[in-house]
Amino acid sequence: MVTCTGCALLCDDIEVIVEAGRIKETKNTCLRGAGRIKGCVNRLVPSIGEQRVDVGNCIEKAAEILKNAESPMLFGFDNSTSGAQVKAVQLANKLDAIIDDTSSFCQGIMVEKVLRQEFRTCSLDDIRNKADVIIYWGSDAQDSQPRHLSRFSYFPRGEERQRGYEEDRTAIAIDVRESNTAKICKGHFYRIPLKGDRRFILALMDALSGRVPKFDGYDVQKILELSGILKKAKFGAIFAGIGLTYSIKDDAGILADLGRMLPNFHIMPMIGHYNMRGFNENLFRETGFVNSVKFGSEPVHDNRYSIAETLREKSIDVLLVAGSDPLLSLPRSIAKSLAGMQVVCIDPCVTLTSKISAVNIPAAVSGVECGGTAVRMDGKKVELSACVESGFLGDEEILGRIMEAV
Amino acid sequence: MPTVMELYQLLPKTNCKKCGESTCMAFAVELLSRKKKIQDCTPILEDKFKNQREKLESLLLPSEGAGETGMIVHTELCTGCGNCVVACPVDVANDPGGAAIGCAPTNDKVIFKVVDGKVIASNIRECRRFGKNRVLCYACIDPCPTGAIEFV
Ligand code: SF4
Ligand code: SF4
Ligand code: SF4
Ligand code: SF4
Numbered sequence: 188m189v190t191c192t193g194c195a196l197l198c199d200d201i202e203v204i205v206e207a208g209r210i211k212e213t214k215n216t217c218l219r220g221a222g223r224i225k226g227c228v229n230r231l232v233p234s235i236g237e238q239r240v241d242v243g244n245c246i247e248k249a250a251e252i253l254k255n256a257e258s259p260m261l262f263g264f265d266n267s268t269s270g271a272q273v274k275a276v277q278l279a280n281k282l283d284a285i286i287d288d289t290s291s292f293c294q295g296i297m298v299e300k301v302l303r304q305e306f307r308t309c310s311l312d313d314i315r316n317k318a319d320v321i322i323y324w325g326s327d328a329q330d331s332q333p334r335h336l337s338r339f340s341y342f343p344r345g346e347e348r349q350r351g352y353e354e355d356r357t358a359i360a361i362d363v364r365e366s367n368t369a370k371i372c373k374g375h376f377y378r379i380p381l382k383g384d385r386r387f388i389l390a391l392m393d394a395l396s397g398r399v400p401k402f403d404g405y406d407v408q409k410i411l412e413l414s415g416i417l418k419k420a421k422f423g424a425i426f427a428g429i430g431l432t433y434s435i436k437d438d439a440g441i442l443a444d445l446g447r448m449l450p451n452f453h454i455m456p457m458i459g460h461y462n463m464r465g466f467n468e469n470l471f472r473e474t475g476f477v478n479s480v481k482f483g484s485e486p487v488h489d490n491r492y493s494i495a496e497t498l499r500e501k502s503i504d505v506l507l508v509a510g511s512d513p514l515l516s517l518p519r520s521i522a523k524s525l526a527g528m529q530v531v532c533i534d535p536c537v538t539l540t541s542k543i544s545a546v547n548i549p550a551a552v553s554g555v556e557c558g559g560t561a562v563r564m565d566g567k568k569v570e571l572s573a574c575v576e577s578g579f580l581g582d583e584e585i586l587g588r589i590m591e592a593v
Numbered sequence: 594m595p596t597v598m599e600l601y602q603l604l605p606k607t608n609c610k611k612c613g614e615s616t617c618m619a620f621a622v623e624l625l626s627r628k629k630k631i632q633d634c635t636p637i638l639e640d641k642f643k644n645q646r647e648k649l650e651s652l653l654l655p656s657e658g659a660g661e662t663g664m665i666v667h668t669e670l671c672t673g674c675g676n677c678v679v680a681c682p683v684d685v686a687n688d689p690g691g692a693a694i695g696c697a698p699t700n701d702k703v704i705f706k707v708v709d710g711k712v713i714a715s716n717i718r719e720c721r722r723f724g725k726n727r728v729l730c731y732a733c734i735d736p737c738p739t740g741a742i743e744f745v
Pocket of ligand 4: 670671672673674675676677678707711712736737738739740741742
């Protein structure tokens with residue numbers, strides 16, 4: 188059995204058929220996972236500037252660039268093993284560098300609340316075994332974590348849910364659009380206006396405490412009906428998606444407030460990248476913060492140290508990126524300042540960022556070409572194993588060798 | 594999937610009974626359920642019906658992949674999410690320790706499996722829609738977010 192690293196569900200029931208050192212067929216992965224396991228067409232080649240060179244030279248050059256940098260930053264690692272993440276944090280510490288990952292512009296604040304125990308949470312296995320009411324809020328799991336509903340939340344039979352989803356479970360979607368996930372939640376889809384999450388939470392809290400909810404232009408009956416379902420739930424889960432997080436990010440505590448009114452409910456942030464939670468946990472353990480940290484005499488956390496801000500303010504001169512493509516994922520207005528700095532790119536594949544990088548270091552695909560561990564979206568530690576031998580170094584080894592050389 | 598009306602509109606509408614059915618409408622119903630073929634209506638093979646015949650053929654084409662049970666998996670729509678694997682009552686009954694609890698199927702008695710991110714159906718004769726105690730089961734159609742499973 189192999190573990191899929193296509194998303195933070197880390198499905199560990201995957202079979203692969205290997206032929207002549209290549210993956211020929213995958214069994215049980217969703218389409219997204221099959222793509223991840225089969226790998227990219229364009230492998231990154233080791234290079235300095237335009238010049239193709241030996242990987243060893245790339246590593247030395249990367250170390251030299253980082254050593255001479257005035258304000259270096261390390262970014263990414265959400266598609267790296269936990270071992271590589273620990274190395275990245277150590278390297279940032281050694282260089283007095285800034286370190287950040289994609290969670291600073293997605294689910295970081297939610298994961299932080301989980302780690303600080305501001306949310307009551309539970310494991311995905313608890314959900315499979317016990318949950319009778321599940322809510323996808325601003326999350327299209329069907330698209331981002333395709334096996335979420337079939338492996339854990341809605342369709343499977345569980346210890347206390349033996350009668351099948353139609354009788355034993357209620358799936359609810361709250362979203363601004365009818366996503367594929369909402370389509371499955373058919374009778375229980377609550378469409379809310381854009382940025383309406385906060386007002387919807389307040390209205391729901393009113394309904395839960397027996398007051399008449401106020402929500403302009405919304406059918407009050409529907410909110411009362413929802414509150415009735417939630418009150419009756421024996422074991423509930425709210426899957427907080429990126430849509431919800433974006434919408435309430437200035438006051439994410441309101442979700443914790445809602446959680447307090449629903450003692451049988453558990454909150455779980457939906458995570459995309461397979462080991463984003465691992466990054467958050469590893470950095471949290473070391474510094475008490477989940478992202479956007481600058482090392483120095485002591486680690487400091489500030490939004491200024493998030494990738495979006497450092498690029499906007501052009502406050503860094505060197506960026507090491509591993510397993511991420513900021514040029515693709517950040518708005519162009521910000522990402523364009525990447526062109527004015529020295530970038531070191533560690534990735535299995537050619538990316539937009541690798542095309543403008545000073546140094547490119549090809550890496551093994553974790554979970555396929557190298558093993559390690561990762562943290563599932565619910566905090567469970569999962570083993571990754573290698574199933575093909577490629578000769579590429581893993582992120583952990585690359586970062587370790589850079590660290591030795593700086 | 595075309596409707597009976599759509600098929601009927603393209604037939605000669607003479608109720609000549611050469612197809613063995615009493616009306617063109619009855620023939621359209623049989624066509625839709627794949628019990629009769631277009632060629633069974635000999636009049637439509639005449640040249641003057643060429644356009645209509647071609648339309649009929651193209652309407653009925655997407656279902657060509659259906660086996661005797663009439664199930665079609667539109668592979669191009671499937672995302673491999675596994676909802677059908679876990680929801681199908683046959684899979685639940687035949688693999689209580691695997692598919693039924695959301696895991697990968699552990700034996701070959703299940704109807705649905707996912708290979709290379711796409712669902713593959715086998716053992717279709719076990720499907721609850723067939724056999725003498727048949728029921729109109731929707732447990733693989735309803736959970737599919739993309740409409741990839743269809744019975745014709
Ligand atoms: S749901 Fe995620 S981890 Fe599971 S097979 Fe799909 S991509 Fe891989
Ligand atoms: S043979 Fe064709 S035209 Fe005649 S009744 Fe049947 S369908 Fe109609
Ligand atoms: S119709 Fe029902 S029994 Fe037949 S394959 Fe679909 S889910 Fe299974
Ligand atoms: S439910 Fe639909 S999309 Fe999901 S695996 Fe089955 S056929 Fe494919």
